[in-house]
Amino acid sequence: MTAIEQSAVVIGASGGIGAAISGALQASGRYAMVHALSRAGTGFDLEDEASIAAAAARVADGPVPTLVFVATGVLHHGFEPERGYRALTADHMLRDYRINTVGPALVAKHFLPLAPRDRRVVFAALSARVGSIGDNRLGGWHSYRASKAALNMVLRNLAVELGRTHPQAVVAGLHPGTVDTGLSAPFQKGVKPDKLFTADYSADRLLAVIDGLAPADSGGVFAWDGQRIPE
Structure with a gap:
């Protein structure tokens, strides 16, 4: 497929990873258009379904989207990750679910109907290793862990359903590693420089991982190094 025939969509393109993903996709020359959507840049609001639907309608007017990358997520910003269950609050949990789980699910609801059935399409979302149930040995961070685990289930559901009609489709969660952005800034102490x-x-590595995924991986x-994370 030529660049003229396809586009890419990046949700959360004003964030550190989202901006890097958008820049790398634009530089690749593989897409006729890269839709860089964010609240700051385009008024796109992940917590407003009407905003998501309107963005999908605009994308539908151009080259068919063969990559949708959801690069959003929240860890702190008003709430500190819980060290234990006594710190749990409904407001914190619901905020994390709205942004980390519900938002990406609604993006899928409105953007996946645009996906062509006769070619490879990818729907990817930033997840996190701490969202793995099988890999959880430390506990804590209840709201963030739970919202990312829920996101992983949403992605699995999407893969099952999309696979019935789009045999070349790939749906994947991606763990970017510890990236020097505002999300990880308060938690970088003790992280080895390498x-x-x-x-x-991180963006380059994640795009390389996407390129290496097959429908059987959906x-x-x-993780950023291509290793599959336990569920």
Whole structure:
């Protein structure tokens, strides 16, 4: 497929990783258009379904989208990750679910109907290793862990359903590593220098992982190095 025939969509393009993903996709020359959507840049609001639907309608007027990358997420900003269950609050949990789980699910609801059935399409969303139930040995961070685990289930559901009608489709969660952005800034103490990534490096690695995924991988969660993360 030529660049003229396809587009890419990046949700959360004003964030560190989202901006790097958008820049890398634009530089690749693989897409006739890269839709860089964000609240700051385009008025796109992940917590407003009407905003999501309107953005999808605009994208539908151009080249068919073959990649939708949801690069959004929240960890703190008004709430500190819980060290234990006594710190749980409904407001914190619901905020994390709205942004980390419900938002990406609604993006899928409105953007996946635009996906062509006769070619490879990818729907990817930033997940996190701490969202793995099987890999959880430390506990804590209840709201963030639970919302990312729920996101992973949403992605698995999407993979099952999309696979019935789009045999070349890939749905994946992606763990970017510890990236030097505002999300990880309060939690970088103790991270080895070689494990603290720039946004550009993480973006390049994640796009390489996407390129290596096949339909048989759909529904999985993968780290920046291509390793599959336990469910």
